[in-house]
Amino acid sequence: MNDDFRSRVERERPYLLRYAALQLRDAHAAEDAVQDTLVAALAGEASFAGRSNLRTWLTGILKHKIIDAIRRSRREAPVEGDASELEALFTENGHWADPPAAWPDPEAALEQQRFFAALQACLERLPQKIAQAFMMREHLGLETGEICKELAITPTHCWVLLYRARVALRECLEREWFGK
């Protein structure tokens, strides 16, 4: 084993932990996924040879480990509630009850650490299954077809979950950040 390779891999552990925790919302599950990733990476050093970016390569392995973890836990996570919160957004004839107003200077928010803390707090407030589908889409970058398969839901159901996540995050960010 190449010690230099081992220490380079080890140095990526904090990044990988953060990455896994964002998706799995469970410190133990995240650590397990990262541990499996590091073991697989060290065993597969040869397959890294010649690739340019270690972090990208490790993240690719980690994504598979995260999907395995989701697959193992999917029976434990029923979808919470119905979509009634969506009904409240609109009047009976389909108009916004309270039309979204433009957010002041969203670009500036992306420069601020405090904004990302608020975003993360909003993500943590999402119901489990909705957060899972949303993070598989936006964080892991999976296509909806793959998300449907892993969560054993129909595409239509998947789109509804993603829509509910986005609507909830929009409201939370408006309350916690842009409304201030």
Add this chain to the structure above:
Amino acid sequence: MMLSCKEASRLVSQGLDRDLGLFARARLRLHLAICEGCTNFKKQMDFLRRALRELATRS
């Protein structure tokens, strides 16, 4: 038949996940052209995607 805001906002979200097809895309564009609330909603949905990308890359 004109899209309602309820339908338009749903299509805005789905547009981030699948190809809406020519017809739905045209109807949505028509709605957005005259609806400020849904236009703001769409900008916020696009922003949300960018923010999530940024969140993942921050160390």
